[in-house]
């Protein structure tokens with residue numbers, strides 16, 4: 316059977332990872348190697364905050380961090396940015412590690428920002444002694460008010476000129492737990508009139524009497540991202556610290572702390588974050604979907620999380636090829652979801668064994684086929700991969716076909732089964748529809764056919780042609796299965812586009828999940844286990860879900876066969 320997958324393949328010809336699109340970060344690294352800026356070293360890190368599951372956007376960061384280091388024989392650490400104990404959990408730490416491994420990457424060091432809390436505290440003391448940091452008693456609201464705006468300078472806090480001794484005393488007492496949450500902060504003393512708002516005396520430490528998933532109750536003050544991230548990079552001697560564009564305005568501060576402390580000068584480089592149409596990529600919003608029960612969990616196959624798309628049947632290779640093809644830049648845009656799907660089809664087309672499954676069964680009886688006869692038909696496992704071999708598929712008198720493959724009154728250009736029409740049953744015989752049986756409501760519930768024994772295997776010795784080949788499953792040996800059909804979680808191209816007074820979640824597609832309870836599968840699928848991927852001929856790619864029970868498998872539709880991306884591309888006359 317030929318599907319548009321062949322077209323997808325053609326369209327993908329130029330997308331092998333070796334034909335890499337330009338990558339300005341690689342250029343920076345090449346330049347640094349030439350000038351020996353870091354002694355010829357390349358070291359990166361992937362720094363997730365363990366406050367949710369990783370999503371496809373993170374895959375871009377992971378591929379860059381690990382991919383570029385690998386390319387230059389460098390090292391990559393996995394470092395959890397765990398400075399916010401209220402939102403962070405061990406479950407997330409574990410899922411993140413599993414997801415990075417699944418994508419195919421291996422970290423050198425495994426670290427936590429909390430490993431460095433003692434060092435960070437000492438560095439804060441140093442900055443206080445150097446009169447570069449002070450304890451401020453203003454409330455959070457007041458600090459915001461005093462900060463000024465993009466057009467107006469901020470003004471100094473009345474506590475800005477405390478003596479180093481007083482600051483030291485107050486900071487130590489903050490650490491000792493003497494003050495309630497929110498009553499004081501430690502701030503860097505930089506410039507309240509700086510055109511960069513991040514330089515207007517940013518907060519370094521806040522008081523938070525919260526138990527930390529690793530340090531327990533040791534600390535009741537926690538460093539802010541800006542005072543933890545660059546220093547952690549520096550401690551690990553990271554050379555190229557990649558992050559998304561929203562941190563561009565933080566770079567000045569990143570460098571300022573490193574300079575004041577006189578520590579290893581890691582270099583921050585910003586790139587555009589991945590946005591996908593019809594997809595929400597924000598851990599906070601994804602958490603809301605989970606907490607409100609809008610999806611079955613972080614790994615719901617409709618979620619853009621790595622655990623969700625893994626369960627759905629996407630492959631790590633497809634994701635890596637997709638990420639390689641989109642490149643990196645300094646301008647934020649949105650990538651068509653269809654492009655990701657194109658890479659999923661392209662990869663599955665190569666590796667997924669073909670099987671026959673009927674999602675919405677219609678009974679077919681072949682009147683002239685011997686009652687108790689069962690024939691084992693030869694079926695090709697993968698036309699794209701000769702080494703996949705073939706298998707036997709039982710054929711018998713009573714079969715199921717798709718309801719869609721029969722029309723009592725065929726519309727124009729409909730060539731599948733209809734009264735008097737002859738079609739090919741794939742790997743089977745030519746059959747001709749003789750009559751139908753209807754229920755009380757007048758619906759066709761059974762189709763009667765005759766077969767031509769001379770057409771075994773699917774060809775007529777007299778050379779006559781049929782215009783359609785349809786798939787089928789023999790009733791006596793069929794496996795009953797549940798099949799879950801997924802559509803986009805969001806219909807809108809940009810899910811964040813909401814009417815006044817509405818929430819992103821109001822944009823949810825109410826029909827994103829359809830459960831088919833009584834699909835019929837060919838018996839070879841009895842051996843399938845969770846995670847196995849198949850192409851159901853003519854329908855799409857499907858993956859065995861972990862909800863499967865012995866004798867009652869559950870399949871997720873990974874993706875249908877139609878490749879809108881390849882079509883779009885052809886229309887546009889080249890790659891977008």
Ligand code: ATP
Pocket residue numbers: 361362363364365371372373375376557558559587588589590596597598599
């Ligand atoms: P979210 O906005 O989804 O909550 P985040 O940026 O807060 O994500 P982190 O755990 O801080 O999540 O991210 C870890 C790394 O992944 C960071 O370097 C971040 O820049 C990067 N990253 C996050 N989202 C994307 C994205 N959509 N595209 C590319 N990189 C991303």
Ligand code: MG
Pocket residue numbers: 364
């Ligand atoms: Mg973050």
